[in-house]
Amino acid sequence: MPLAQIIGTGSYAPAQVITNKDLEKFVDTSDEWIVERTGIRERRKAAPGETTSDMAVAAAREALAMAGVRPEDLELIVVGTITADMPMPSCAVFVQAKLGAGRAFAFDVAAACAGGVYALSVAEQFIRTGQVKRALVIGADLFTGVLNWNDRNTCVLFGDGAGAMVLAPAQEEGRGLLSTHLRTDGALAEILTIPAGGSREPLTEENIRTQRHKLNMNGREVFKCAVRELTSITHEALKVHGLTTSQVDHFIAHQANLRILEAVMQRIEIPLEKCWINLDKYGNTSAASVPIALDEANRAGRLKRGDIVVMVAIGSGMTWGCAVVRW
């Protein structure tokens, strides 16, 4: 069975920039604190009326153009998101309609910040089995809409954006997605949640007033889990292919916090220069983070044929995943 290959990438970030200085005006924080503790300098915010599917479509058009694939040739659209346009139906169906990709079946994958890698892994299975020949994978989140702008622990960290990849069966032996690896620890569900708005705590005036329909996070626990699990899954995934970390050419990691990236890179002994870093510009864009970073590295001409590219992401759940690619 052929491997799945990424034949096009694309990304989109809304035009409005919110700097750390902008945040200083309404929350008790400082540019110095945010840069020192996270590496983030600015993030993007969707325009009024702009939806998650609008951002997803913008990224998808770029990826389709690079791949030379028409929307009507797509057979599958998977969107990693937890901030869909509405609770029902999925974001993916709006993407399908806006692109005019009428042949594609479309659905969302909810794995929060790991959503891009989870969606990639799901699409990979359809390509490998031969059921689908052209798949569109998107990670898109409009996180500024689910932030409590009074909570300095969280509101400084996130931004909006979308990234996309087009997958097809590899034309050359040995190139493409060598494997994807997904992991979950539901026992850690409570450390990163949007508590209200679901069946457990339906929306009420009271929980809206107390902002329980917005993101709630135990930052230290998330930090520890991210360092531990991203390190461990990278080793685990490379081992499957008899690869060592010194053979990795590019590390495309979830952009949550520069200190997390530094700690992981140190533990897996890959120099930080091999890690694409754009969190200074976008903050944490959740499911979009890895697909945007991959697209930037790709368009910068960094990814050469045959390079080993490792993608890792972690998010609420906790959910995490890794993809090993021979580019």
Ligand code: COA
């Ligand atoms: N500005 C100024 N001070 C802030 C602040 C902000 N934006 N956010 C928190 N602080 C304060 C805290 O209130 C605390 O003050 P206290 O000591 O008086 O209680 C102090 O800074 C230190 O807080 P702490 O939580 O120890 O900071 P930290 O070094 O762990 O950094 C995070 C906090 C959130 C940046 C860090 O824990 C983190 O990045 N965690 C992972 C988050 C993440 O990646 N989430 C998404 C995963 S997909």
